[in-house]
Amino acid sequence: MVTTADQREIDNFAALSDQWWDMRGPMAPLHAFTPIRIDYILANIERFWPKKARPVAPASRPLTGLRILDIGCGGGLLAEPMARLGASVTGIDVTEAAIIAATAHAKQADLDIDYRCCTAEDLASTGVTFDVIYASEVIEHVADRGLFIKAIANMLDPKGAVIVTTINRSLPALLLAKFALEYVVRLVPAGTHDPRKFVRPNELRREFAAVGIMLDDMTGLAPRPGGGFRQTGSLAINYAASGGFI
Amino acid sequence: MSEIGIVGGGLTGVMMAVTLSHCSETVTLVTQAPPTAKPRHDDNRTTTIHAAGKAMLEALGVWSQLPKAAIPVTRIMVAEGPIQTGRMARRQQEFGLSWQDADHPMAYVVDNAALLEALGHALAKRPVTVIQPATVTGMELVAGKAHLNCTDINLPDFDLVIACDGAKSQLVAASQLRKFTSAHRQTAIVGSLALERPHDNTAFQRFLPDGPIALMPSGDHLASLVWTLPKQTAETLLSADDDVFDQACNDAFGSHLGILRVVGKRFGWPLQPTWMPKLGTDQLLFAGDAGHHIHPLAGQGYNLALADAAVLADCIAKAHRRGLSAGHASVRQAYQRGRQIEIAAMTAVNSGLNAMMSYAPNPLAKLAGMGMTLINASPAKNLFQSIARGGVLARANLLDGRLPD
Secondary structure, three states: OOOOOOHHHHHHHHOOHHHOOOOOOOOHHHHHHHHHHHHHHHHHHHHHOOHHHOOOOOOOOOOOOOEEEEEOOOOOOOHHHHHHOOOEEEEEEOOHHHHHHHHHHHHHOOOOOEEEEOOHHHHHOOOOOEEEEEEEOOOOOOOOHHHHHHHHHHHEEEEEEEEEEEEOOOHHHHHHHHHHHHHHOOOOOOOOOOHHHOOOHHHHHHHHHOOOEEEEEEEEEEEOOOOOEEEEOOOOOEEEEEEEEO | OOEEEEEOOOHHHHHHHHHHOOOOOEEEEEOOOOOOOOOOOOOOOEEEEEHHHHHHHHHOOOHHHOOOOOEEEOEEEEEEOOOOOHHHHHHOOOOOEEEEOOOOOOEEEEEHHHHHHHHHHHHHOOOEEEEOOOOEEEEEEEOOEEEEEEOOOOOOOEOEEEEOOOOOOHHHHHHOOOOEEOOOOEEEEEEEEEEOOOOOOEEEEEEOOOOOEEEEEEEOOEEEEEEEEEHHHHHHHHHOOHHHHHHHHHHHHOOOOOOEEEEEEEEEEEEOOEEOOOOEEOOEEEOHHHOEEOOHHHOOHHHHHHHHHHHHHHHHHHHHHOOOOOOOHHHHHHHHHHHHHHHHHHHHHHHHHHHHHHHOOHHHHHHHHHHHHHHHHOOHHHHHHHHHHOOOOOOOOHHHOOOOO
16 A cells, blocks of 8 residues: 555654653654744745735634644644634644544643544545645655655645645754754654655755645744744755745 | 733732733732732832833833822932042042933832732733632642642642742742852841932932942932841841931931931841742743842842833733743743843842942952943943833833733
């Protein structure tokens, strides 16, 4: 069976699932990485779906009326903020334990999120579409990237936005993400990343162009001394990309 | 969007509750006593609020509720060394350093009782739940929420708790975070002085070998005294007769304002400046004296508390714009980043000035005196003046008079 899910990757994340929302636990770096990912996602939602054009959205819930798909939602670190801002969010993940953790946490936070344990192509086969699709720190874990990107294209509204954050296949990225984070400071569990699956910005651009999606914005994301991240011009390590159908 | 709990019903806690009620619909104030309880009638302590703090209290609707007008400070005069007598006194200008700006007061002096009353009125108009009497002894995280341990009642759980319970905060102690505390060597005597001559809206500061004596204008021919002294000397003077105290006070301050006479009660305020490298831990933040207790010589303590609230309001508003709760670690990091510079600077400057002017051997004190002359003559004076106005070392919407957006 052809699938985008990689069983060894799924096992890695299953081991982490009960710790998704422990801010001090193994997911702490991902929590620290969350504000800047939200900023990038919100800025690009605004680019494709400007607030002015959606007057029904109340100020405190500016994403009201938007259908958002979170691919590889994990424990719901990004899905929950999006739901809180008013979007109707679907979160999918191939790790069942993550979906269980995410569902439990959303219930606790009193948020209505449609979580499903399935692959992107499973969901695409149902024929649903979304105004915004994002895959944050996911594409470097999938087994068949071409299939994955095709599934995104199949589910994206003609006017919709796709947003990806991932890690470059570069020497600095390899050093930081693989050895520094996993082995030296042990911020993330060893085995989290397989550097052969890291994606260069140009490859990503080309692969999305093949399905008719132009990634017309790419921004580097770099840690800031004293905590948190900032946007940078350098795509050498972590970067975000966004775009829509040409 | 977030459930916020504030512990402490003093000037800082009530102000924090009023401020954060503009960021969240669910703010709970947990206090030991009713927040509007009247202080003792003979407690005539005052608080100095800089220009940025006044702009903030105006935006929050507190300033207009003051039952008694605040006294503007339009001039600051500083003298170094004891009063001179004889020929020296005539040759030297007594207060070597002075700032003046009659059009834009740099600070205001308000009675604590009046400020608390105004805060109480503002609080009553905001959607804040007040829970009292409740004594909070500690906090623990339960399923991602902050649970306050309370001896009296069961409290709801919060996304974020702000400890505003003063220098002896139980929550700070329970957090076991590193806290640097100076030894108690000095005590400040605070009280009210009747002045023979008008103060002309001037704040006076005289650095003496024993510690600085400061007079803040607090009414018609009335000034608030903050006199820093070695512990023993302060204790002796606190228990002395009014006549003895008046004499000592006049000897220390000099005759610039004529004869000084103490009115009402004197208080001893043990000086133990504290500084914490971290202003909070998971889902718990410290504000006001709970997080930083500075030397009172420049009257900046409450201004730091105001800036704490103003900066935190912006941090929480930003988290909410991102769809994150106030308990997210990024709020604590942004608060820490927004506050650490001003707090460290104020702690260092106030303790440093006090130490340099009080205990230093003569040459160092001379050097400090020379520094003062330099400040007086250079553009540094403008910088010092704008820092004294507030809103320079800490940036926040409220310090510019705007509600958080």
